Amino acid sequence: MNKEKVYSLPKYRIAYPGLLCPGCGHGIMANLMAIVLEEMDLGEKTVHVGGMGCTGYVTFTLKVDSTSVTHGTGPAIATGIKRGLNGKPFVFTYQGDGDAIAIGAGALVNAAARGEKITVIMANNANYGTTGGQMAPTTLIGQKTTTTPLGRDPELHGYPQRAAELIAQIEGTCYSARGSTHNPANVTKTKKMLKAAFQKQLDGEGFSFLEVLTACPTDWKKTPAESQKWIEEVMMPVYPLGEFKNISRKK
């Protein structure tokens, strides 16, 4: 009997025991990043910078050189690698929203301002997943988390951060977009954005940034299916999808 291969692990993905919850968006992103690394022939040239928390679990599933040190420092580590190896390696981070835009906001904004030739991918799941569902900078108004038990109140907790829009207005940024992982159509669109962001780094244009909406069913206390629906109906009105910046300085 002839068997046709219809699915296998992407070349740069490791079959690591699942540390992610059912319905979690990080698994989709891990696969997507591995596929894009393969399609763009980047796996052998990459040093990946892992984030803290659940995003760190993704690091273990990528079959590329990787490193990590502390919560929030991803873009700074990436800067050191890129400069130390004289611009040769392909360097990207995968960080959560707390990592990238709360504790690491300074590192992110300033790496963008310096126009570092690196790519930062930020997963936005509107809460701190690993630590048990506390408020994140991306938590929506009214959203209940363990540190906003009555819902996020702007008077007390401030407003959600729109990272892709924020990073887009920094001069050193050449690409900034927001995608989602809640359905196949959007995964395909996000893949295109990922490729565009990676290409900007390869072209030496400057800093590229991609924010991705990812589900966190466990801490949202929803089923995986409800979670994907919640992204579409509740998150997307606050976090619109699309490209916010795509420029070329080189002619």
Place this chain on the structure above:
Amino acid sequence: MGERIWANGNQAVGWGAVSAGCLHFFGYPITPQNEVTEWFASELPKRGGSFCQGESEWSVAAMLFGCSGAGVRAITSTSGPGWGLMQEVLSGFAAAEVPGVIVNIQRGGPGQGTTLHAQTDYLSATRGGHGGYKSIVLAPNSVQEICDFVQLAFYLSEKYRVLGIVLADAIIGQMAEPLEIKTRDFGPLPEKTWATTTMQGKRPLRQIMPGWVIKPYVTGMAEFQKKYEKMQSEVKYEAIQVDDAELVLVAFGYPSRVCMDVVEMAREEGLKVGLLRPLTLWPFPAEVLHKKASQKGVKFLVVEDNLGQMIDDVNLAVLGKAPVHHLGVTARHLPTGSGMILPARVLEEVKKLI
């Protein structure tokens, strides 16, 4: 014989780094080490290296981690508050066993403190930040030693995959002396088989992780214990007229220069005074101090420009076998930040004790 120039200690950091083949600097301006940052900013691009001014010492330490983790020699320098900001990442270096060289040109603390000399980071440097780890800590007392110790810090840092810290102070950093620029050869180093240099189709992937996910926690701790014990063999000190001394001064950094004068002045007056100067603050030369303390009638006077930090290590070495006295920041000749512990004041204390 290398080229001889006139340089200050802060510039000597730069000469030491490039002599060790380090072409990457990540830094953030802070007094009293600004000449270090400025030296690298002007000199590295000429040599094909890179200079990056980060937005905080925290980020700078992370940049150093990225670069060193990629197997490329890099350095940073800072002082008091910046040193504090770096601590979280430095603990990460220790956990991930990534080498790295950091120069701390100490200023007066705590807090923002002064922008002038002091020795208030001794305990912080020798004890380390959160989590409990050990770093090689070197204490130069001249411009030449800054240049040489920066090179030694690279060597020891890579030999043991720990941090190499050069702990100087504003006086050593800002004073100028003749400097011989010379590459020091300390011997071969193991290949960096852990560095994240990209796979390039030649080898399996490498992961540098600052947490206990790859191996069990206690296994990792046991390995650290073994490594830290082995590092004890790197103890270095300078003993000046210690053998027959009835009073041994113990000092590092600028006060050790002061104490060298004190030994001469005291000997001229027939007083048996010596100086034991640790060159490595960690590992600490405890054994030689313990041995000396066992001699009958010996006393120790620790001279350090703080409220008493190294004295803890001297007491631990001496273990009550001899009296240990302290002369610190309150013995400065002026009440301001520019006051110094001067030889006459130390001699006065010596005469009280002997």
